[in-house]
Amino acid sequence: MATEDRDACPHDEGEQPSVGAGNFEISDRAEQIIQRHGEALKDGRLPAKVYNDEEIHQAELRRIFGQNWVFIGHETEIPEPGDYSQRYIGKDPFIFVRGEDDEIRVLFDSCTHHGSKLCRAEQGNSSHFRCPYHGWTFKNTGDLAGIPLKHQAFDNLDPSEWGMSAAPRVENYKGMVFASLAEDGPSLEEYLGDFKWYLDIHLDIAKGGMEVIGEPHRWRADSDWKSGSDNFSADSYHTGVAHRSVFEVGFGSEEISGTAGQETQRHVTHIDSGSTSLRLLKPEDEIYFGYPKEYVDTSKLSDAQADVAAACGAATATVFPNLSFIHLAATNDPDKDLDGFLSLRQWQPAGPGEMEAWSWVLAPAAASDEYKQRAYDVALGTFSPSGNFEQDDFAVWDGIADAAGSVYAEQSNFEMNYQMGLEQASSASIDEDFQGPGVAWDTNLEEGTCRTFHGNWHKAMSGEDVGMSYPEDHL
Known part of the structure; x- marks a missing residue:
């Protein structure tokens, strides 16, 4: 870990390094960045430095990945x-x-x-x-x-x-294997908490459950792992801008994909270790993420969960720290119908401002081999290293890490705006009638889902448990 000279030499009498989660020592400078992050987030601001800093990266490996449940496969x-x-x-x-x-x-x-x-x-x-x-x-x-x-x-x-x-x-x-390097802590079910209500919709909707098709795609990028977790927490604001070319050539439906300002979408957060975005269409359409009806089975879901699944054309979510997924009806050919697939995403930290992205494709286990191949091909054409949507995201995420690693960002304490949805910034309101757990907004013009992720980041970096409770002042 890169440290200042004073941290590499014996400390003066009375001077001690900061000690955080897991008794991992970090510099006073890193502790100050973490503290400033928590204070700024309450006002919907985020210090850019957390996206590209060697000391923060080393602390994340120990305080986040060394303490919490991490998806394995x-x-x-x-x-x-x-x-x-x-x-x-x-x-x-x-x-x-x-x-x-x-x-x-x-x-x-x-x-x-x-x-x-x-x-x-x-x-x-x-x-x-x-x-x-x-x-x-x-x-x-x-x-x-x-x-x-x-x-x-x-x-x-x-x-x-x-x-x-x-x-x-x-x-x-339910087939998803997680591991923790911590000897003690909450069980996986406790960690997932109320987020299981949403996770079950994606895992239990298909006859025979879901299965992985092929090998996970892997690629390196000059982007921080948090950019992926942040984006898939439910950043719909970028869809109509970063992905505009996809819609212009007919590879996606704006209604399903959820461009900014659509009333069909619900952003749900304050659900323990995760947050999610749901693109809800008319229930009578019974879209079920684009799956043919013969592959759908809602017998394991509650009535409320089944209603959400029937109306949902697409959803994204993040389980802290670095597991995301996207479940949607899409196509890789404008002349072909929309077909559904589930993609699990993992944003692996490779260094400060660097990551390795992993992507799994899943389809109903009971589906025909022909449909599984079709689902795989659609995923390959949309959310893979060469996918139309995927390339758009990575084309902008590296700019975040580049700017965050600058001398100016550190010396000026440069902060980014995460205020959308807060009372002083926009008119997004809570949907009191939504049947699922957590806090649901009636529009995707809000960033409470992203603040959920960064709030959990701050808790983990401060040595607090993640996935058990969450302060409402970050919503």
């Missing part, structure tokens, strides 16, 4: 014993694997001998992981199974004490 990616994929929590490498005992684990990708990474392939199927350095071999359950020349070199070593390390906590919510 979907169980349908590793359906058979021995199936595995490389995954990350923050920047830490893990192996997402289904063991021979059919249990899903999240194993730390490091040999317990001299620490080399064990997994050299992005994904595959294997009964064992063998270290390329000295040959120590581990079962896919993490147990140490073989040591070259053991009786000469390690005759007294107990293999049961030197198995692979694992994420302290791993939990599965």
